[in-house]
Amino acid sequence: MLFRSFLSSNRPLRGMTTELPPIGKTAVSTGFQAVVAEIEEREGFLNEMRSLGRGDRYEHAIRAEIAERVNQLRHLDELLNAA
Numbered sequence: 761m762l763f764r765s766f767l768s769s770n771r772p773l774r775g776m777t778t779e780l781p782p783i784g785k786t787a788v789s790t791g792f793q794a795v796v797a798e799i800e801e802r803e804g805f806l807n808e809m810r811s812l813g814r815g816d817r818y819e820h821a822i823r824a825e826i827a828e829r830v831n832q833l834r835h836l837d838e839l840l841n842a843a
Contacts, residue, residue, distance in 0.1 A: 785840060792836040799829050 806822045809815050 788839050795829050795832050802826050
C-alpha cells in the first residue's frame with residue numbers, strides 16, 4: 761500500500777524523541793495498529809470517491825491526512841524499536 765512506501769523511505773523526523781514513554785510497548789503497538797487502520801480507512805474513502813467521480817475534490821486533503829499519519833507511524837516505529 762501507499763503508506764508502506766512512506767515508511768520504507770526512513771526519512772528522519774524532526775523534533776521527535778525515540779524514548780519509550782511510560783505507557784509501555786503494548787500501548788504503542790496498539791496505537792500503531794490504530795493509525796494503520798486510519799490510513800487504510802482514508803485510502804478506502806478516497807478510492808470510493810474516485811469511483812464516484814469525486815476524487816479530485818478530496819485528493820489533496822486526504823493525501824495530507826495520510827501523510828500526517830505516516831509521520832505518526834514513523835514516530836511510533838522508532839519508539840517500538842528503541843524499547
